[in-house]
Amino acid sequence: MRIVVGMKWVPGTQSVRIDPKTGTLIREGVPSIVNPHDLPAVELALRLRDKYGGEVIALSMSPPPAIKGLEYLIGMGVDRAILLTDRVYAGADTLATSYALANAIRKIDAEIGKVDLAVFGQETTDSSTAHIPAQTASWLNWPYVYYVRDAWLTEDGKLRVERILENAIEEWELDMPAIISIAMKSIKPRPVSLLNKIRFKTNPSTLITWTNSYMNLDVRCVGLKGSPTFVAKTVDVPEVPRKKIVYKPKDGEDAARWILKSLLSDEKASRALLKALRGSSGGEGS
Amino acid sequence: MSQKPQGDCGDICPEWGCRNKDEYRGVWVVGEVDENGLSEASLQMLTPARKVASKLGTKITGVLIGHNVKGLADQFMEYGADDVIVVDDERFKEYVPNVFGEAVVELVKKYKPEMIFIAGTMRGRELAPFIANHLRSGITADCTDFDVDEKTRDVFQIRPPFGAVLLAYIRTPNRRPQLATARPNVFPLPPRDPSRAGKGEIIEEKVEHVPVPKSRLVSRKVVPRTEAPIEKAEIVVGGGKGLGSAEGFKMLEELAKEIGAVVGGSRKAVDLGWIPHERQIGQTGKSIKSVIYMAVGISGAAQHMFGVREAEVVVAINNDPSAPILSQADYGVVADYREVIPNLIKLVREIKDRLAKGEPIDL
Ligand SMILES: Cc1cc2nc3c(=O)[nH]c(=O)nc-3n(C[C@H](O)[C@H](O)[C@H](O)COP(=O)(O)OP(=O)(O)OC[C@H]3O[C@@H](n4cnc5c(N)ncnc54)[C@H](O)[C@@H]3O)c2cc1C
Numbered sequence: 001m002r003i004v005v006g007m008k009w010v011p012g013t014q015s016v017r018i019d020p021k022t023g024t025l026i027r028e029g030v031p032s033i034v035n036p037h038d039l040p041a042v043e044l045a046l047r048l049r050d051k052y053g054g055e056v057i058a059l060s061m062s063p064p065p066a067i068k069g070l071e072y073l074i075g076m077g078v079d080r081a082i083l084l085t086d087r088v089y090a091g092a093d094t095l096a097t098s099y100a101l102a103n104a105i106r107k108i109d110a111e112i113g114k115v116d117l118a119v120f121g122q123e124t125t126d127s128s129t130a131h132i133p134a135q136t137a138s139w140l141n142w143p144y145v146y147y148v149r150d151a152w153l154t155e156d157g158k159l160r161v162e163r164i165l166e167n168a169i170e171e172w173e174l175d176m177p178a179i180i181s182i183a184m185k186s187i188k189p190r191p192v193s194l195l196n197k198i199r200f201k202t203n204p205s206t207l208i209t210w211t212n213s214y215m216n217l218d219v220r221c222v223g224l225k226g227s228p229t230f231v232a233k234t235v236d237v238p239e240v241p242r243k244k245i246v247y248k249p250k251d252g253e254d255a256a257r258w259i260l261k262s263l264l265s266d267e268k269a270s271r272a273l274l275k276a277l278r279g280s281s282g283g284e285g286s
Numbered sequence: 287m288s289q290k291p292q293g294d295c296g297d298i299c300p301e302w303g304c305r306n307k308d309e310y311r312g313v314w315v316v317g318e319v320d321e322n323g324l325s326e327a328s329l330q331m332l333t334p335a336r337k338v339a340s341k342l343g344t345k346i347t348g349v350l351i352g353h354n355v356k357g358l359a360d361q362f363m364e365y366g367a368d369d370v371i372v373v374d375d376e377r378f379k380e381y382v383p384n385v386f387g388e389a390v391v392e393l394v395k396k397y398k399p400e401m402i403f404i405a406g407t408m409r410g411r412e413l414a415p416f417i418a419n420h421l422r423s424g425i426t427a428d429c430t431d432f433d434v435d436e437k438t439r440d441v442f443q444i445r446p447p448f449g450a451v452l453l454a455y456i457r458t459p460n461r462r463p464q465l466a467t468a469r470p471n472v473f474p475l476p477p478r479d480p481s482r483a484g485k486g487e488i489i490e491e492k493v494e495h496v497p498v499p500k501s502r503l504v505s506r507k508v509v510p511r512t513e514a515p516i517e518k519a520e521i522v523v524g525g526g527k528g529l530g531s532a533e534g535f536k537m538l539e540e541l542a543k544e545i546g547a548v549v550g551g552s553r554k555a556v557d558l559g560w561i562p563h564e565r566q567i568g569q570t571g572k573s574i575k576s577v578i579y580m581a582v583g584i585s586g587a588a589q590h591m592f593g594v595r596e597a598e599v600v601v602a603i604n605n606d607p608s609a610p611i612l613s614q615a616d617y618g619v620v621a622d623y624r625e626v627i628p629n630l631i632k633l634v635r636e637i638k639d640r641l642a643k644g645e646p647i648d649l
Pocket of ligand 1: 589621
């Protein structure tokens with residue numbers, strides 16, 4: 001089977017800093033990474049390929065530095081990677097992004113070979129909308145489900161998946177081609193292997209770039225122009241008024257006593273605390 | 287009155303088709319139905335829907351799609367829907383994202399609402415972007431507030447952007463309907479008014495085009511939630527990286543058990559695997575509304591504090607006197623939590639004993 005797996009190149013969240021003057025994000029010098037929630041999707045795609053044969057193609061619509069991320073996925077074992085990049089794609093909201101991705105999937109289907117499955121991560125760490133898989137399914141009119149933790153094929157060539165919702169475990173069967181999005185942290189991704197890296201070094205053509213002169217998408221349908229939503233303005237989040245009383249206790253007992261005293265002399269807090277202390281039996285554990 | 291004459295699509299993507307904004311009126315809430323009836327999360331969406339509908343001077347229509355769902359229309363009205371569109375059809379017995387999505391799309395094309403609210407439950411997050419995209423319109427996920435530009439009737443969909451201590455006002459200036467989701471428990475359930483039942487119109491609709499589903503639910507096992515959701519707890523104890531280990535969380539659990547609290551944590555604690563993602567507090571986790579929030583070994587990053595804005599009283603335990611949380615809490619203690627928490631547990635047990643015996647609490 002031929003599987004396309006989506007990847008987004010996102011700012012590394014560990015190093016995000018806020019400009020204290022403007023309250024905006026400092027992006028300069030912040031190293032980017034593969035969206036961590038895409039890695040379980042890559043892993044599942046690789047497992048399906050390893051089991052049933054075929055190939056995995058990573059697809060990312062990102063600026064050129066995302067090549068690093070695609071190389072990482074090739075290192076994990078992805079067979080080839082496509083970077084969809086063009087200045088006209090910049091500023092896209094999720095509708096315009098999914099439009100470009102859906103068309104790239106169509107192009108892969110037409111020019112490389114039939115695509116059976118597209119796999120995405122649950123959401124990204126930088127915008128966490130979870131829109132892209134459903135929107136891509138809408139453009140392609142493919143069946144789709146979210147929050148998948150495991151997938152396999154039935155004897156008659158259908159895709160079976162298991163997913164977990166807030167209060168239910170479900171099994172679904174999908175005709176292919178289909179789209180699935182993989183629950184975050186559900187599958188442990190494999191590390192990059194040296195062998196795959198060497199393979200890539202000797203055959204760099206497994207990573208290709210498609211610009212819009214190749215994709216030939218109407219410029220009114222992509223990037224900022226192809227985005228129905230935009231950020232009209234940003235405002236500071238108003239500061240929450242707090243008492244800001246800070247206590248330096250003598251020892252742990254003093255600290256505990258001070259906390260309870262403070263809470264019990266605070267009108268709102270004492271009501272909730274006393275209710276809890278009276279309500280619960282307290283018999284356990286003591 | 288109209289900014290654009292009908293049929294003039296302007297310089298837009300040909301795949302979008304024309305939309306005349308002025309034809310779109312009214313606010314919708316799409317109901318989510320499962321074996322327990324109408325989900326609370328979808329009823330909560332009536333709260334922002336009411337705010338937006340009042341500002342637009344329009345009404346709220348609830349939408350129910352399913353099999354044997356007509357009986358839920360009254361409940362929808364009791365919580366605030368003015369009318370309810372009901373599609374009661376055996377083909378909608380099982381929820382299938384593409385099939386339900388296309389049904390909503392067909393109804394939207396007929397009734398042309400200007401704004402659609404969909405609860406950001408797991409299913410809602412799956413369904414909503416499909417609907418928006420099929421309508422070639424915009425959608426904003428995880429909104430925390432809404433406002434209206436009365437002149438253009440554009441709804442500002444407000445959410446915090448990536449990592450910043452800001453609120454972004456997202457706008458869909460040229461397309462209709464506008465769509466938005468909000469996470470469960472971000473908005474309160476509106477007060478239930480039984481006298482509203484049956485007051486509005488129940489519009490029974492048929493969906494003409496029901497696609498043959500290309501995906502099927504094979505099995506569904508309901509696993510009832512055992513833990514109380516953190517967003518609804520009266521007292522929350524949060525742990526951060528400063529706890530140093532998963533063991534530290536055991537200590538917090540012990541305290542929580544004594545004071546009837548639910549334990550949550552910072553994103554770093556989640557990333558370290560000390561606590562599940564469902565209990566992450568903050569911008570990319572849950573927003574809590576507890577009366578008391580006790581932050582333990584948490585530095586007080588803006589993204590974390592975003593989730594505790596509505597907590598009424600914040601207590602912080604941190605051994606670093608310069609930790610930002612101390613200037614964002616009501617009561618801060620500069621101490622090692624390993625000294626404080628065991629003493630808190632001990633004292634709380636003493637107080638409980640006294641309360642049980644009817645003795646005064648003496649600290
Ligand atoms: C886009 C984005 C979204 C994010 N969303 C969230 C979110 O939803 N929720 C969230 O929490 N974070 C979020 N973050 C991460 C956030 O920026 C912080 O990194 C995180 O909140 C820090 O977690 P922490 O306070 O546990 O750890 P740290 O910042 O490392 O703080 C640990 C604290 O523990 C204290 N400490 C250490 N030892 C002890 C001890 N023995 N006793 C008492 N105190 C001790 C230290 O003094 C320190 O203040 C997000 C970041 C980004 C970029």
